[in-house]
Amino acid sequence: MQVTGSLKGRSSRWIRSVNSLAGAAMFVAPLLALVAIWAIVVPLFNVNPRVFPSVGAVGGAAMESIRDGTLIAHVGASLLRVGLGTLIGIATAVPLGIAMGVSPTVAAFLTPLFRFFSVLAGIAWIPIATLWFGYGFGAIVFVIFNAVFFVVAYNTLLGVRTIPHTLRNAAASLGAGRWALLTEVLLPGALPNIVTGIRTGLGFAWRGLIAAEMIATNVGLGYMLFVARDFYRTEVIVFGMIVIGVLWLLIDRLMLVPLERATIERWGMVRRA
Amino acid sequence: MKTLSLRNLGKTYFDPYAGAHVTAVHDVSLDVEPGEFISVVGPSGCGKTTILNMIAGFIPYSKGDILLDGKPVHGPGPERGVVFQSFALFPWKTVLDNVGFGPKMRGVPKAERDRIAREYLALAGLSHAAHRYPNELSGGMQQRVGVVRALANNPSVLLMDEPFASVDAQTRMTLQEELTRIWQERKPTVIFITHDVPEAVFLANRVVVLSKGRVLDEIAVDLPRPRVWDNLVKDDDFKQLSARVLQMVRAA
Numbered sequence: 001m002q003v004t005g006s007l008k009g010r011s012s013r014w015i016r017s018v019n020s021l022a023g024a025a026m027f028v029a030p031l032l033a034l035v036a037i038w039a040i041v042v043p044l045f046n047v048n049p050r051v052f053p054s055v056g057a058v059g060g061a062a063m064e065s066i067r068d069g070t071l072i073a074h075v076g077a078s079l080l081r082v083g084l085g086t087l088i089g090i091a092t093a094v095p096l097g098i099a100m101g102v103s104p105t106v107a108a109f110l111t112p113l114f115r116f117f118s119v120l121a122g123i124a125w126i127p128i129a130t131l132w133f134g135y136g137f138g139a140i141v142f143v144i145f146n147a148v149f150f151v152v153a154y155n156t157l158l159g160v161r162t163i164p165h166t167l168r169n170a171a172a173s174l175g176a177g178r179w180a181l182l183t184e185v186l187l188p189g190a191l192p193n194i195v196t197g198i199r200t201g202l203g204f205a206w207r208g209l210i211a212a213e214m215i216a217t218n219v220g221l222g223y224m225l226f227v228a229r230d231f232y233r234t235e236v237i238v239f240g241m242i243v244i245g246v247l248w249l250l251i252d253r254l255m256l257v258p259l260e261r262a263t264i265e266r267w268g269m270v271r272r273a
Numbered sequence: 274m275k276t277l278s279l280r281n282l283g284k285t286y287f288d289p290y291a292g293a294h295v296t297a298v299h300d301v302s303l304d305v306e307p308g309e310f311i312s313v314v315g316p317s318g319c320g321k322t323t324i325l326n327m328i329a330g331f332i333p334y335s336k337g338d339i340l341l342d343g344k345p346v347h348g349p350g351p352e353r354g355v356v357f358q359s360f361a362l363f364p365w366k367t368v369l370d371n372v373g374f375g376p377k378m379r380g381v382p383k384a385e386r387d388r389i390a391r392e393y394l395a396l397a398g399l400s401h402a403a404h405r406y407p408n409e410l411s412g413g414m415q416q417r418v419g420v421v422r423a424l425a426n427n428p429s430v431l432l433m434d435e436p437f438a439s440v441d442a443q444t445r446m447t448l449q450e451e452l453t454r455i456w457q458e459r460k461p462t463v464i465f466i467t468h469d470v471p472e473a474v475f476l477a478n479r480v481v482v483l484s485k486g487r488v489l490d491e492i493a494v495d496l497p498r499p500r501v502w503d504n505l506v507k508d509d510d511f512k513q514l515s516a517r518v519l520q521m522v523r524a525a
Binding site for chain 1: 329330331348349350351353354355357359361362363364365374375378379406407408409422423426
């Protein structure tokens, strides 16, 4: 029994890894096609490098920035800001979202404010953030926080509201008090929506980060793009754009998607597509 | 002492759609002895689920008293275990942690509450499913978990709200037989709400027939135990009792 069990486990794991390889290939193929078109079109029409760089020039810019350490410095600065702003955003938004989900009065009072501020969330705050925190770290972290906060709070509220009322009744009739209700029912019950909120919020935050870094700092990926423009270094700009896109995909695929798998899919709380 | 007493219990609420006050329960009095199994039957709208929700403390009552071991009850509490029609298992907890939830709320240490949970899972023949999540189980298995989760908390009274209504007919018969077996082993006090007359008679010592928010009649069920469907479907006493109750419910 055990042998067949482990064989079965191994073969299904093998099938899954083949599937995920196939999936990765499907994902990469269009991107490779785009690079191929780029490699053909730029020399074919003899495009001015001030308008768009060749594949080789971008490769050169990549090598250069890796060798002299500037890439690591920019990426590190950007990731630190996004990470910190997101953490502060989650830590403040989840309790507020739960309070709104539990209390209709709190929710009714705050909902118009949320509608209003979620439109403004993110880059509209850059000018005033630089007045409050000065150019640099504080202002950018604030903008990230702002982008994450409203989305996560709103999704937490939705999450708490979608928990079936019988689950709260069940917990209460098994002896759960207010605190246990919070930690054992409301938080895990709202988690699928919280994770969705974090995914969306981080997407906003990532865009907000690049914009904020163009204006309010002297290090980071946004700054790298913006400075290269002053010197007509299109190969640095395009390389920076590629890094921004690839980093986001890595964050999403390697952190957020596995988080969803480990929790809410296992519990059967979202239907697998 | 009676385990549970309902004294002139009534429930009136404001229905915003009708724009008027509606009386779901008029005047219900009922005494439940310790270890008794009571089925409450009646047509839809007779107030049976409202009564159960008031005993469970999920909704307040408008008049009368609910006394548990002589003390009035308000709000939900662990001395009244509830089995829900929709199972209401926590999807983010394993079967073992679902059953151990009540003991956890009482502050029982992890090792001890796992032992309790395993004991009750064994009672329902679910030992193999301890580490599964509810969504990985069939409806019948989920409701077995629902029953032993309530029992594992050692309630004074077990409230069951049409618990087998959403499982298929074959599974329902098995669950009914298991419930009578578990009841004989542990002798919990049970109030079982259903609209299924044969189910009510099969399970109970006493069947309470409700109509329009009032108790229409009470019928004692003295059929021998253990009760199994293979014997009872041929049993004349069972057939006569069921027919009598069914007539009352239809006339109600």
